[in-house]
Amino acid sequence: MTSIYQLAMGKAFDQLHPCIQARFGFSSQDRLASIGQGVMDRIWYAKWAAAPLMLGTTRHIMFPQGGRGIPFHIANFAYRDSYGRETVTWLRTFKFPRKIRKFDATMIYSGARDRIVDYLGNKQHLAVDLDLSVADNGGLRIRSTDQRFYEGRLGFAFPKLFTGEADVCEWYDDEDACYRISVRVRNPLLGLVFAYDGRFQTHFVEMDQGRIPLEAKPLREEWRE
Incomplete structure (x- = not known):
């Protein structure tokens, strides 16, 4: 079975760096999980956006906290949800000195929309359409x-004036032998809202469908795409 990212990108997927293809190329049939650890060199947020970002912390979306050298953990699990949809989780954990913040999502491929739909948070209340493309550095560029x-x-x-438009690039740095990530979330009217680089x-790791941790799945699933 091809991954949801291969379905969304078609032949363009083969133009990605081999390490990026590996990270985005597995499905539930492969019975694998991708587990990562690293450092966010910089996390930033707009002070005017503190209140809505704080609301997002209750559903593991974004958060009003910044810093440098923040330890980071990411876990990606591929499984079939209760509606039979191929799903990939994105569980991000940021370990600030006095607080642990989470930014979770589950992604599916929507045949009706012919693209990836990203359900942000742990209750799938917010569904975001994603455009995927190959960056100049061989990375995967994702725009909401x-x-x-x-x-x-x-x-x-x-x-659109009430949304945060995300521009994400994940690529592999051959010189430093590591993955790199850059995230920018902007409001069309007010500018940059949230950003991080790391x-x-x-x-x-081998992962049977029956062994996927309960916390890797959302608290509720939304059937509408």
Whole structure:
């Protein structure tokens, strides 16, 4: 089975750096998990955005905290969710000196939308369409587009002026033999909201579907894409 990222990118996936292909090329049938550790060289947030970012901490989205040299852990699990969709988790943990912050997501490939849909947080309330492309350095560039909110029967699209548009690049640094990540989240009107840059190492571990940790899955699953 091809990964959700291969489905979304088609032949362009083969242009990615081999190490990036490995990180994004596994599916639930491979029974693997990618576990990484490293350091965020810099984490930054806009002070004016502290209140909405603090609200995001309750659902493991973003957070109003910054710093340098912050230890970082990332775990990616591939599994089939309760709706039968191929799913990849993104569990990010940032270990600040006096607080541990989390930024979680689950991604699926939507055939109807012909793209990756990223459910942010641990309750899949916020669904974000992603555009994937190959960066000049062989990394994977991810840019967010349309965003939707789901709660019970309620569902609506966010006006662009009220969204945070993410621009992410993950690549492999051959010289330093590590993965690097750069994230920028901007509001179309107010500018930069949240950002971080870092580096990490990863390794694969065998992972049967039945052994995926409970905390690797969202607290609720949303069927709407």
